[in-house]
Amino acid sequence: MKQELEKAIAAAVKDLFGLEQVVELTRPDEQFGDYATNVALQLAKQAGKNPREIAEALREKLLETVKGSLVADVTVAGPGFLNLTLTDQVLVSALHAEPARSYAGQKVLTEYSDPNPLKPLHAGHLYTTLVGDTIARLIENAGADVIRINYGGDVGRHIGISLWAIIRKLGGELPEKLKEVPASERPTWLGARYVEGTAAFEDDEQAKQEILATNKRVYQIHTDNDHESPFAQIYWTCRQWSYDYFQVLYKELQVHPFDRVIPESEVTPLGVETVREQLKKGVYKESDGAIVFEGEPYGLHTRVFINSEGLPTYEAKDVGLMLTKWQDYHYDRSYYITANEQAQYFQVMFKSVEQFLPEAVERAVSMTHGFVKLQGGVKMSSRKGNIVTALEILDAAREAGAETGTNPSEETILAAVKYAFAKNRIGGDIVYDPKESIALEGNSGPYLQYAHARARSILAKAEQGSGELAELTVDERSLLRKITEYREAVERATSELMPHHICTYLYELAQKFNQFYEHNRVIGDKREAVRLSLVGHYADTLKNGLNLLGIVAPDRM
Template identity: 30%
Template sequence: MTRSPDTTGNAVARLADRLSELAGAAVVLERPSDPSHGDYATNVALRTAPQHKQPPRELAADLAARAAELEEIERAEVAGPGFLNLWVTTEWLVRALAEIGADYGAGAPEQAQKIQVELISANPAGPLTVGSARNGAYGDSVARVLAYAGHEVEREYYFNDAGRQVDLFRASVEARRRGDELPEGGYQGEYIDELARVEGDPVARMLEEIRREIAEFRIPVDTWRHQGEIEKHVAEVLPKLDTFEAEGTIWARTSAYEDDKDRPLVRSSDGSYLYFAADVAYVRDKLERGFDRAIYVLGADHHGYVGRLKAAAAMLGYDPERIEVLIYQLVHIVEGGETKKISKRRGDVVFLHELIAKIGIDAARWYLVSRGHDQPIDIDVDLAADRTQKNPVYYVQYAHARIAGILRNVEGDSAGETPTDLASEERDLIKRLLEFPLVVAESAERRAPHAIPIYAIRLADDFHRFYHEHRVVGSETEAFRLTLARATQSIIARALDLIGVEAPERM
């Protein structure tokens, strides 16, 4: 809505600005799906007709006449109920292509924010699961996109290493070592057996294991926080809260701050902290570190957290808007046509390292981030395992590798004339490249990185079509086509990087 993409380096946005001046209203340029509707189209006449009290087609005709005068515009036509269809000139497309540099689409938002993205934060009671993998793939991509959009981003991981679950986890390993019965509701599985066979604190081992897996999954976590550390500051925070005592417990009156109910903080009998106490201290810890915004990435099974976290911020006197909770739907595992109920405690869970072993990091990251975060994901492990050849990630990577192949064939200075006429494949490809800044801006604003792989598929599609029809090296417009190929390669690489996927030179 208030989106203002960086118009200086974005030819489409500049064109929209010029048209906006002519129209006296904000013009949004779309790429029509039907090529007979022009290179770009706008519905501005339809939207502004009521306030002008004029028929939309009349307004559109008026705007068409003036738009046709612009040097960028080859042709302007009114169509349908009042759409304005525009054809741009070849010169404009060639110039726009030439502007595409290494950081094309990188934002410089008028107000860059300091943003923290807290991701995964799984219990160190076992290796990361595919659920954690989605959290990481999604959260890290949001972080990458926000950073590319111009924000200052830090990634943080919070270890719940002081709660009942880790105690239970330790007890489970120790029971296994002694050959005793598992504690009630204890953890089991092969990894528990392995931990039991070696000396040392299993929690410490899991902390190291998780850090290793996260690095392998290409998530550059900047800071690590431990629940034990945060709890040391609970005593400082409690006096700032709106509390009351009942039933042997000190409660936070979060219901007065738009939470569903009040939350227990401290068990009066022994003074032990309940989980929400650490939550509150952690909220303060985050906001006092100077982040304009603290983003939590949580699975749908934690969506009840939204209210209490914002309430915690409000109760401490912070603007609750600084707390943003991103909820992603859960990942289910389908095996043999049946959805598995997964439980880390029971041990019937699919771990991230198993998923990586089966389909690789690139496919895993692509797969986990290429669906909307509001969409549940069913991973059919059998399908994911043998579908690798057909995974769209390879289709996109292949386009990148193909371009690398072309560039290896270039010898010396490239020559050739500037084209005065473009083939449809060239026009389509350039227009696709010019979409990238808007895709990134929207993706950042909506916390929706899944738009990136979708765009990457279309871009690869346009490139493969171009490649099939036209030669680059040795063509009459070699220099121009090399520019086109390089720009395509650069944007594919950037798009893949934004979702943590590699862009290979050869395949």
């Protein structure tokens, strides 16, 4: 519909002025029509005419060529804006238009969540898990073969920090004492050890040296494939505790299962080998015993890939990860969804790989998001211990729901949190407000769930079927117009990979229906059949949109 109209206007421009012009239609306020364009203002200089004069000529041409088949009316406003009103028949046919499959035939990797074992899984991880899940759904909905990847650091200094503190807490390398930690307390217990280890690393030089030695021992475990030594048993057991906890959380969140979990230990050897090979070719340089990539010639900064002790940094491991992704999947697109603070990190890492595998980098995109903050704007830090865990965010929503006396279901709790994250534009920081997120009024997930359940309730009360959408009243057409905007909202969200566009649309749609229902009876009205059809399309649209956000649309609440 929209594309047909854009082509018709472009054809009119070509016919009248002999000019090739890409036409973009926008949605104006409803009082001005269904679509609008400023193409006449764009053409003024090329055509050497007044934009109002151009607009009037285009209006006449369009009324001659597409009136009745596409538009009911075309008007000119202001200095030369064209406002177009569709026929009711065209608007009805738009109900069946599916969002464009802009990723059809493409293999797309989406990497998100990425929690590290032996560390607390905080609200920031919850955010990237939920937003990453939605982005993957959008891309899949647009026709892609989506491969969901979860990458976590099971080697590195943070592991050394935790293991050092774990061994101290156990009183030595005594893996049998791990059995004394209740299963329900394991995530919290591991998180506390990480905080203790970090404090020791920062404040105690002897502890720091012991932690660095522990870090080296972890790498040796993987080199030797050691599962038997007491030290190795502690490592493997605690790593599995973390993985078990992650699976509990993902199941509770009802996110799409990951297709592959890649631990850092799997890709580290390839990363180290590649960096050392490319060192010989001049991509990387030696500096004070370390191997670095000098980013300054590219307007970036220098980063260390292998440190002076011969251990790989995150950068070398990410080189291994990118090469693994490319070798195993030969992707059309690969999205990395991480925090804003990693933006410059990825610029340097990408630029280094670009020197020897440019095609993989050309198809890779780093998407970054803001921090989830505590009330008062304090950033969460697992190192300092002032963190809110992912499960605590969910518990906060449960407590807020209990305070309302509504006893929300788990599906409603999830809707509250998922929508609270998704409705904010990706990139900015998030301050999570449990009471606002769980409210049945306002721009919230539970409000949209209730809106869907209310529509299904109306349909359940009907004693007759829905009818053909014809001879629409002003209010009926207004609701229909809003329903047909779904396709454009999804296409925009997919094009920009910004789920908040869907949230904004669904909230506006629910408000539009409330206005309609307030002034137009459905059950028992002489136009019941027509209005039941509208209610059905409205409910289906809400359900489809909520599904893209990973939110269940219940029939009852």
